[in-house]
Amino acid sequence: MKPRLLIIYTGGTIGMIEDAETKVLKPFDFTHLMENVPKVKMLDYEIENIQFDPPIDSSDMNISHWQEIARAIADNYDRFDGFVVLHGTDTMAYTASALSFMLENLRKPVIITGSQLPIGEVRTDGEENLITALQIAAARNQHGKPMVQEVAILFENYLWRGNRSTKRSADNFNAFKSNNYPQLAKIGLDIQFNNDALVHPVTDPPLNPRLGMDDAVMSIDLFPGISEAVLRHQLNTPGIKGIVLRTFGAGNSLTADWFISAIKDTLDRGVIILNVTQCPTGSVRSRYLAAGLLAEIGVVPGRDITFEAALTKMMFLFGMGLSPAAVRNYLNTALCGEVTV
Secondary structure, three states: OOOEEEEEEEEOHHHEEEOOOOOOEEEOOHHHHHHOOHHHHHOOOEEEEEEEEEEEOHHHOOHHHHHHHHHHHHHOOOOOOEEEEEOOOOOHHHHHHHHHHHEEOOOOOEEEEOOOOOOOOOOOOHHHHHHHHHHHHHOEOOOOOEOOOOEEEEEOOEEEEHHHOEEOOOOOOOOEEOOOOOOOEEEOOOEEEOOOOOOOOOOOOOOEEOOOOOOOEEEEEOOOOOOHHHHHHHHOOOOOOEEEEEEEOOOEOOOOHHHHHHHHHHHHOOOEEEEEEOOOOOOOOOOOHHHHHHHHHOOEEOOOOOHHHHHHHHHHHHHOOOOHHHHHHHHOOOOOOOOOO
16 A cells, blocks of 8 residues: 655745745745655655644744644544654754654654755755655555654754754754764665664554643753852742753753752752753763762753753653652653663
């Protein structure tokens, strides 16, 4: 049977068109996009589409849009073999991470892609990315199961696990990278899947979409010279349940008494703090005193989780209505391959 695929078009550079007067790129509709990729018709697939109305710039992506994407996949899950989400690059890693948590028991491919140049440009990367994403979404192993059974980002030469990815370049065609987890596939003359890196579920339970997300989270970046007044102002933001604390190196922070006291006061109020390194590669470890002090007072070590996955995982866990203790426990657990435990 022909693979049946659903394209969910949210917007982004891949479907943009240049305004003749202002020269500014603006989102266009799905028909325009497909007219510029005639090669899609050469694929022997049955393809349908859903379009955001109106398409959005990914800088405007928010929780309600993640819910819309997840709901579209859940509502059509039994009708299609795979899903391709067309998305702007700026917040693509956030969306990929959020969807990986929201689509519990996912056993079909959800491939997210986009482009650095609009689909109508002569040198666009959008055509190749779209076609490759469709081919990956349709790929099956020798047992007839999907090769990819998770949320992944396809960009240029690589397929990455969605909740391990981050945007690394604003102007390179290979715009994404997974610094702490290997590629799921390398794209050249052929698509070479990395079988050892792919998820291989042993059971096949029904999809269980969990659409609740709580936006009562924030991030704080440490920097040399940060003052007690500034930090305490951030820590005391009203209504906050969780904080992603972006620290130095292997999870290191200030060791000054005022700093440790401010963090402890926040923890004592029931706020969960997750320690994530500012470095693009590496892991939070209690190798140095500065990191050990945070762990001792109750800050959760983020290990090698990305910032995007850390933030969306907190949103997801609080969105489930869990207690702070339960949230702490799940932050120390790999829910869908987002962290090395």
